[in-house]
Amino acid sequence: MSPPFSQPHIEPSAKRIRVFFAGKYVVDTTRAKLVWLKPYYPYYFFDPADVPAQFLQPASKSADREQYDLIVGTRNAEYAVTKHLQGDLAGLMQIAFDAMDAWFEEDEEVFVYPKDPCKRVDVLQSSRHVRVVVNGVEVANSTKPRLLFETGIAVRTYIPKTDCRMDLLKPTDLTTVCPYKGVANYYSVALSTGEVLDNLVWWYRVPLAECADIKGYVAFYDEKVDTYFDGVLQARPGQK
CATH class of the missing domain: 2.170.150.40 (Domain of unknown function (DUF427))
Known part of the structure; x- marks a missing residue:
C-alpha cells in the first residue's frame, strides 16, 4: 500500500510517458500526473493538450465527466478516454490502460498499471x-x-x-x-x-x-x- 494519503492523490511524474495505439504514439509527454484513486497503485492522467484531439470522438457526457472513443485509422477504443470536469481531477484526462497496445516509461515498457514510486x-x-x-x-x-x-x-x-x-x-x-x-x-x-x-x-x-x-x-x-x-x-x- 502506498503511504497513508487520501484519494485521489496527485503527483507529477518526472518520466517521459508514451502511449502506443494502432501504430501511433497517441500521447508523448513529460508532464504526466500519477494519480492514486485507490491505495494500491496509481494511474497516469494527462493534460488535455497532451492528448491530441484528432484521435478523440465524443462518446458520452455527464455532470462530472466527458468520455471519448480513441480512434486511429480503423481502430476504435470505445470509451477509452475520460476527461474529468469536477473536483480534484478537474481538467485532467485518463486513458484506460488495458485499452492501449503499449505504455512506455522513458524507453521501458510497463504492464498492467504504472509502477508505484512508493513501492519496492x-x-x-x-x-x-x-x-x-x-x-x-x-x-x-x-x-x-x-x-x-x-x-x-x-x-x-x-x-x-x-x-x-x-x-x-x-x-x-x-x-x-x-x-x-x-x-x-x-x-x-x-x-x-x-x-x-x-x-x-x-x-x-x-x-x-x-x-x-x-x-x-x-x-x-x-x-x-x-x-x-x-x-x-x-x-x-x-x-x-
Whole structure:
C-alpha cells in the first residue's frame, strides 16, 4: 500500500510517458500526473493538450465527466478516454490502460498499471528450510529459497524447481502479468489420488530486471497450501 494519503492523490511524474495505439504514439509527454484513486497503485492522467484531439470522438457526457472513443485509422477504443470536469481531477484526462497496445516509461515498457514510486520489491537469498505440503503430500523441500518482499503484499517464497516434485506439476495455459516481475506461467498440482489443484504454482521464465533472481524458481499460493519454515507451520495469508 502506498503511504497513508487520501484519494485521489496527485503527483507529477518526472518520466517521459508514451502511449502506443494502432501504430501511433497517441500521447508523448513529460508532464504526466500519477494519480492514486485507490491505495494500491496509481494511474497516469494527462493534460488535455497532451492528448491530441484528432484521435478523440465524443462518446458520452455527464455532470462530472466527458468520455471519448480513441480512434486511429480503423481502430476504435470505445470509451477509452475520460476527461474529468469536477473536483480534484478537474481538467485532467485518463486513458484506460488495458485499452492501449503499449505504455512506455522513458524507453521501458510497463504492464498492467504504472509502477508505484512508493513501492519496492526485494529478492533475498535465504537458507531457511522450507517445505510445501498440498493435502498431506510434500511437493517442495528446500534450504535454498529466495524470498520476495513487495511493499504491502505478503512475502512470497520462490523455490528451485530441482527441490520440487516436478512430476506432480502440470503446465497450464494461464499467464498473468505483473508490472514489477513480468509474465508468469502456471502449473497445476496433480496428486496421485487424482485430485488436481488448478494453477496453484507460478513462475517467471524471463522476469524483469528488478526481480531477475526469481528466474526459473516456482512459488506456491500460500493461501491454499501448508508451508513450513524451519519446521514451523506458517499461518496462511489472510488468517490470524
